[in-house]
Amino acid sequence: MTQQLKLRRVSAEGSFLRRLSADRPARPVYLALVLLIVLGWLLFALDGGQFLSLENVVGIQQRSAALGIVAVGQTLVILAGSLDLSVTYLISLTSLVAAEIMAGSDANVPAAVAAVLAVSALVGLANGLIVTRLRVHAFIATLGVALIIRGALDERYDGPAGSVPASFQHLGYDRIGPLPVSALLWAAVAASVWLLLSRTRLGYRIYAVGGDIEVARLSGVRTERVVVVAHVVCSVCSGIAGLLLASRLGAGAPTVGTDGGYDLESIAAVVLGGTALAGGRGGVAGTVGGVLLLAVLDSIFNQLEVNSFAKDVVRGVVLVAALAIYARRRRTS
Amino acid sequence: MRRTLPIFVVLAVLLVAIAVANPYFLEPPAFLAFVKRAAPLVILAAGQYAVIVSGEFDLSVGSLVTAEVVIAARLIDGSAEATWPVVALLIVLGLLVGLVNGVVTTLLRVPSFITTLGMLLILSGAIFLWTGGAPRGALSEEFRELGRGSLGPVPWSVLILVVVAAAAAYAMRARFGHTLVAVGDNDRAAALSGVRVARVRTVAFMISGLAAAVAAILLGGFAGVSAQVGKGLEFQAITAVVLGGVALGGGRGSVVAAMAGAFTLEALFTLLNLYGISGALEPAVQGVIIIAAVALGAVRFPRRRVAATS
Helix, strand or coil: CHHHHHHHHHHHHHHHHHHHHHCHHHHHHHHHHHHHHHHHHHHHHHHCCCCCCHHHHHHHHHHHHHHHHHHHHHHHHHHCCCCCCCHHHHHHHHHHHHHHHHCCCHHHHHHHHHHHHHHHHHHHHHHHHHHHCCCCCHHHHHHHHHHHHHHHHHHHCCCCECCCCHHHHHHHHCEECCEEHHHHHHHHHHHHHHHHHHHCHHHHHHHHHHHCHHHHHHCCCCHHHHHHHHHHHHHHHHHHHHHHHHHHHCCECCCHHHHHCHHHHHHHHHHHCCCCCCCCCCCHHHHHHHHHHHHHHHHHHHHHCCCHHHHHHHHHHHHHHHHHHHHHHHHHC | CCCCHHHHHHHHHHHHHHHHHCHHHHCHHHHHHHHHHHHHHHHHHHHHHHHHHCCCCCCCHHHHHHHHHHHHHHHHCCCCCCHHHHHHHHHHHHHHHHHHHHHHHHCCCCCHHHHHHHHHHHHHHHHHHHHCCCCCCCCCHHHHHHHHCEECCEEHHHHHHHHHHHHHHHHHHCHHHHHHHHHHHCHHHHHHCCCCHHHHHHHHHHHHHHHHHHHHHHHHHHHCCCCCCCCCHHHHHHHHHHHCCCCCCCCCCCHHHHHHHHHHHHHHHHHHHHCCCCHHHHHHHHHHHHHHHHHHHHHHCHHHHHHHHC
């Protein structure tokens, strides 16, 4: 009896360990995050301030929510061996679609949300089909789609347009205890994509396609369909981020995406989280860590009142250094 | 060779289309002005080609161009005798940035997309940190002469472009070019046959840095000092190279076709301007055409693509 129990526990432990090791690329980023938080706390303690104050913690979550949602979507396409550079302009576009359809009235909110999801899914579909059917490299395909959206935006809008009703602005500003609603939205998106990747057949196929598309194809995976779905989900994530930003601004803006630099920034967050740029390795947990790392770094800089240009320099160094460390670990292991 | 043919056809069609809309276009002054306008992008495309054909990316060239122009303006500050030392310094800086990109990518094994993205952030941040947000100083007349002036009827930048193009075409036919393509096609096979892969790739990044320095000197003269001068150039250069039929991922394509790709992109801008699609809709048309051109290239050679992926 006791032996049976013991055995069962050992096997459970084994599978737990195995699951952890499957997500191993995510570990260093959380280690770095903890170190950074301790460092920030020390710096502020010396300065007489408080780093982990409610205001600051909420600020970090709010700042990272939009980037976080985009980065979760970006994780999917990168895992599938693709890339999405069109997220920036899609975010601007969806923020405008949302604000224009809402036009300040509560009754239009469901229609606006549905329209945003439809528009972003369509853009994702276009991305995916161009990459798979027309065999255009994802870099060029999504760059081209980004240019097309940008042209449409430039043609129609000179500045902010539309307006978001006060009720919808709760999404951007309210919080429940220490948790902003926007962060909860981010958590929900991340959790569903995590479930998709680790619990569903589609998730396994995404890893298979990103790992080796030819092997996946020979094993009977419809690789084109998998890549298209990954692109659609990624674009829908950008659409959700567009909704969130519209609710923050109270209007749609053609520059809201470019101002955030979401294309390159989301890719940076994904690879900081240990996901391989070539696809097939990594996961959502690492991406969430990567986004939080960037946000904590930002918050430390803000409170130290470091010049915003110096922030870029440090970000670049952190990004390259992190990837150099990952490469070293991979070689030794 | 068959792979490079489509881009020349596209380029010829675009040039004819421009000539139909503007009959003066094919006369020497107007055509030389077009080549002069295209020269910086063509030179950047030649540099980007070296990096892409060796299997890497260089996203840092746009911010490098901006950095070089801003540095030149600040250091020269309108004085004539400072011109040539600063030009030498710019070239050294371009090579140095390429060296760092190459060493970080090859020795530290950071994917080049991330290395050069980091370099982009570092360069643009550092340069504005140094100038305090807005470019200061001024370029001297001697410096601007390279981008603006001409020797007789032929602009300096066209002469520089001819030299660069000849050097690039020669280098790709020489042993260096063959090893570069071999590294991009299969770095393991190249290493096993005795190629020093890390060194070859680092040299490719340095070529790209050098090309960015030369392009910055021309652009600074042509367009003057601004913090926006290099914005988006990295994507334009990569697009030009891909339009030329060069495979992202390396090992395939010719430098002449890559430069023709840059001319095509510039001809496209000119044509859109002529037909009054300037401004707002321009990026959209550009996006459609880039996707269409690359897609057509992929459809025309399905067998080669299969060979490349297997």
